[in-house]
Amino acid sequence: MKKFNELDEGFICKNCGMKVLPLGYTSRDHCPYCLYSLHVDINPGDRSNPCLGLLKPIGIEKYKDTYKIIYKCLKCHKTHKNIIAKDDDMNKIIEISSQN
Numbered sequence: 001m002k003k004f005n006e007l008d009e010g011f012i013c014k015n016c017g018m019k020v021l022p023l024g025y026t027s028r029d030h031c032p033y034c035l036y037s038l039h040v041d042i043n044p045g046d047r048s049n050p051c052l053g054l055l056k057p058i059g060i061e062k063y064k065d066t067y068k069i070i071y072k073c074l075k076c077h078k079t080h081k082n083i084i085a086k087d088d089d090m091n092k093i094i095e096i097s098s099q100n
Helices: 090-097
Strands: 054-063 066-073 079-083
Touching: 054 079, 054 090, 066 090
Parallel strands: none
Antiparallel strands: 054 066, 066 079
16 A cells, blocks of 8 residues: 555645645645644545544654654644645744754
8 A cells, every 4th residue: 555645735724724835846734834734644645534633733853854843633642743844934943843
């Protein structure tokens, strides 16, 4: 079974209400303004997770030559990680990383 489904879609953020455009170089998986995401995938892009909870950004970690956002689901409390995107709000990333 394929573990990554390329799915670069725009959406309205369920946390801040901003219109989020497709990323253009890989799958869009979180809001670049508030960094929140939705717990919709089991494997990236499959949209088969029944939880559908809001993923709150709770930390930042170094990953290869970039960083990942660490999330905690506000519904099921599981943690999840996503690579930051080029258009993410760097001030939000710094704010979250300084909370650790």
